[in-house]
Amino acid sequence: xxxxxxxxxxxxxxxxxxxxxxxxxxxxxxxxxxxxxxxxxxxxxxxxxxxxxxxxxxxxxxxxxxxxxxxxxxxxxxxxxxxxxxxxxxxxxxxxxxxxxxxxxxxxxxxxxxxxxxxxxxxxxxxxxxxxxxxxxxxxxxxxxxxxxxxxxxxxxxxxxxxxxxxxxxxxxxxxxxxxxxxxxxxxxxxxxxxxxxxxxxxxxxxxxxxxxxxxxxxxxxxxxxxxxxxxxxxxxxxxxxxxxxxxxxxxxxxxxxxxxxxxxxxxxxxxxxxxxxxxxxxxxxxxxxxxxxxxxxxxxxxxxxxxxxxxxxxxxxxxxxxxxxxxxxxxxxxxxxxxxxxxxxxxxxxxxxxxxxxxxxxxxxxxxxxxxxxxxxxxxxxxxxxxxxxxxxxxxxxxxxxxxxxxxxxxxxxxxxxxxxxxxxxxxxxxxxxxxxxxxxxxxxxxxxxxxxxxxxxxxxxxxxxxxxxxxxxxxxxxxxxxxxxxxxxxxxxxxxxxxx
Amino acid sequence: xxxxxxxxxxxxxxxxxxxxxxxxxxxxxxxxxxxxxxxxxxxxxxxxxxxxxxxxxxxxxxxxxxxxxxxxxxxxxxxxxxxxxxxxxxxxxxxxxxxxxxxxxxxxxxxxxxxxxxxxxxxxxxxxxxxxxxxxxxxxxxxxxxxxxxxxxxxxxxxxxxxxxxxxxxxxxxxxxxxxxxxxxxxxxxxxxxxxxxxxxxxxxxxxxxxxxxxxxxxxxxxxxxxxxxxxxxxxxxxxxxxxxxxxxxxxxxxxxxxxxxxxxxxxxxxxxxxxxxxxxxxxxxxxxxxxxxxxxxxxxxxxxxxxxxxxxxxxxxxxxxxxxxx
Numbered sequence: 001x002x003x004x005x006x007x008x009x010x011x012x013x014x015x016x017x018x019x020x021x022x023x024x025x026x027x028x029x030x031x032x033x034x035x036x037x038x039x040x041x042x043x044x045x046x047x048x049x050x051x052x053x054x055x056x057x058x059x060x061x062x063x064x065x066x067x068x069x070x071x072x073x074x075x076x077x078x079x080x081x082x083x084x085x086x087x088x089x090x091x092x093x094x095x096x097x098x099x100x101x102x103x104x105x106x107x108x109x110x111x112x113x114x115x116x117x118x119x120x121x122x123x124x125x126x127x128x129x130x131x132x133x134x135x136x137x138x139x140x141x142x143x144x145x146x147x148x149x150x151x152x153x154x155x156x157x158x159x160x161x162x163x164x165x166x167x168x169x170x171x172x173x174x175x176x177x178x179x180x181x182x183x184x185x186x187x188x189x190x191x192x193x194x195x196x197x198x199x200x201x202x203x204x205x206x207x208x209x210x211x212x213x214x215x216x217x218x219x220x221x222x223x224x225x226x227x228x229x230x231x232x233x234x235x236x237x238x239x240x241x242x243x244x245x246x247x248x249x250x251x252x253x254x255x256x257x258x259x260x261x262x263x264x265x266x267x268x269x270x271x272x273x274x275x276x277x278x279x280x281x282x283x284x285x286x287x288x289x290x291x292x293x294x295x296x297x298x299x300x301x302x303x304x305x306x307x308x309x310x311x312x313x314x315x316x317x318x319x320x321x322x323x324x325x326x327x328x329x330x331x332x333x334x335x336x337x338x339x340x341x342x343x344x345x346x347x348x349x350x351x352x353x354x355x356x357x358x359x360x361x362x363x364x365x366x367x368x369x370x371x372x373x374x375x376x377x378x379x380x381x382x383x384x385x386x387x388x389x390x391x392x393x394x395x396x397x398x399x400x401x402x403x404x405x406x407x408x409x410x411x412x413x414x415x416x417x418x419x420x421x422x423x424x425x426x427x428x429x430x431x432x433x434x435x436x437x438x439x440x441x442x443x444x445x446x447x448x449x450x451x452x453x454x455x456x457x458x459x460x461x462x463x464x465x466x467x468x469x470x471x472x473x474x475x476x477x478x479x480x481x482x483x484x485x486x487x488x489x490x491x492x493x494x495x496x497x498x499x500x501x502x
Numbered sequence: 503x504x505x506x507x508x509x510x511x512x513x514x515x516x517x518x519x520x521x522x523x524x525x526x527x528x529x530x531x532x533x534x535x536x537x538x539x540x541x542x543x544x545x546x547x548x549x550x551x552x553x554x555x556x557x558x559x560x561x562x563x564x565x566x567x568x569x570x571x572x573x574x575x576x577x578x579x580x581x582x583x584x585x586x587x588x589x590x591x592x593x594x595x596x597x598x599x600x601x602x603x604x605x606x607x608x609x610x611x612x613x614x615x616x617x618x619x620x621x622x623x624x625x626x627x628x629x630x631x632x633x634x635x636x637x638x639x640x641x642x643x644x645x646x647x648x649x650x651x652x653x654x655x656x657x658x659x660x661x662x663x664x665x666x667x668x669x670x671x672x673x674x675x676x677x678x679x680x681x682x683x684x685x686x687x688x689x690x691x692x693x694x695x696x697x698x699x700x701x702x703x704x705x706x707x708x709x710x711x712x713x714x715x716x717x718x719x720x721x722x723x724x725x726x727x728x729x730x731x732x733x734x735x736x737x738x739x740x741x742x743x744x745x746x747x748x749x750x751x752x753x754x755x756x757x758x759x760x761x762x763x764x765x766x767x768x769x770x771x772x773x774x775x776x777x778x779x780x781x782x783x784x785x786x787x788x789x790x791x792x793x794x795x796x797x798x799x800x801x802x803x804x805x806x807x808x809x810x811x812x813x814x815x816x817x818x819x820x821x822x823x824x825x826x827x828x829x
Binding site for chain 1: 702720
């Protein structure tokens, strides 16, 4: 990191609002040439908006952006690219049916006599890959490469367009350990070549290993910029999480749940992305599963709901070993999953609220083999009332409802099947604050009625507000189990997730 | 010493079959294997019925030429993950437009009027697909009906004779040396299409857009413009096909080309272009069309009637596509 010469990136006084809601407020951000600069912040802190402004996707409302001392006024992706900003997309910008070389030079192919010069393209791609020390045959079709090499190809593609600043957003989320090492050594080589890297990650161990400095945003404002040898992990975590701490007047103290009867017993479960999970779910207990992206949280839910195949281990309920080969098996065994993406997996958006609520129960709503509309109406009215879903007309398509009400429909729909174990994947993602507290209330209420609930969430304030016990996942394994009184606030939880607990 | 030597020889020179197998990409090359197999089978079984005579082989080329031209355009469309069901109707509408314009204004205005049909219909298709983002299946299904309906309406279902001998001999009825003009047209269009798809930036952009529109957009490709141009190109190819019908049959008629869209699509898919887009080959398409022509011809020579031909053709298409899927 050299201080001489102009900065690689200098963003100053950046303001940005969407529909009157301020997302960035007077943000300052700078990166030196050859520096790895970590960018951190909670959900909604403004990281991705700031990066999109740098990439020319969004237009800033106020402020200046300079790249290597030259102001960037045009706000198009092309202009930012020409000025040297490259984004390493998560698998977004590669064409699976084209070769590595064809992808690297897509839309910028070397031409000869008006036609694409494939030989020159291959040799230039090979030279580029060699320069950054990546061993991939440029003639290989991208679709045939493992995920890690997609990413290296993405980096090569960005560099082929003379990128001098690379933005990497959670680049290790889908990588295995040794692939992470390969990426880090590549980042080291890029640094030596004077390329700056903006590294967005929630993994403290990675940030400490490769970053020179860190900037933390909170609520769209600068919180701190510091060299990593001057800041402790605890300070970083507190800085990222601090937003909610004030609001949260201490988690409600809950009695230990260890004496309650066991409902579901999971022993050494292995499945795609899950490498050994052992835990019990007790009647009337809310368990929170916390872990970083790619730690196996969602994969565990998928295995319990019979979507991905369980390769070894057992799930026992009422003394009986369950065979969970399909969601139908799971539902029949009394397990329901409230999926992560409600629009994609949870609702049929164009169908009416009533139809959505009745969907899992159509079998029991029949008369003479046909669906009886009065039974559907009775059931849906009951659920709408029970979950206080705000809906003008139950016949209207679910698409028209707010995110919070949609989420309530998904929850209500599954509770109609009267499950004993409810697995919820990110139940509070993308809903407003009022709905969040209502979902927390519904979850607690369900636990009180004797259901066992497993909540997967990356929103720690909500987890802390509703859970009796926490399971920490890392690399597909459950590495720790914490009782509610061991976790005073979200900093504790974050430190446990990062494996930094004191 | 000698065991070691023989061992190293084996290492260095894998069996011929092994090397061949390594060279063949099953999914991509099934069409060529299928073509050769069907050709050899027919040559053995139908040699006595004149299958191998040069007249018969030229006949196969001539009969497949027009569909081949539509299929070249269709390769770009399907490679771009769209579909064009209107090509047959565009050919019919072009044939009557060219015929009527020739009799009213002469040769050159007639040719231009024919090409205008492709340009106008293709622009409408393209604009609806690319800019209004209406699925091409629906747009071109509607256009199939509209173009055929207009053609039938304005002619009151009557054939429009073309008396201009220059037009007729240039478009389809003449020969160049021993080669039928139709075959020369089709060869030229296949050659241009193959080079453009494989070697021009446009071809790469078409396949990239078809494989993953978001990724292509992020790579700086204006994918809407690509989709527009692809639909336009297909309609223009159909327009040329329509004029070849007109020239070969000395008339324009609304039925010319009816149903060709399905043959063109079948040729493209047989030729190894992925229905989901992103992968395509014009030369494969040529062989797909030739294979279908070959099968038609062989079944006729074998004395099957048209109902039996349809069944066998269907079975062969399903078989070929199923084999190609399983790598």
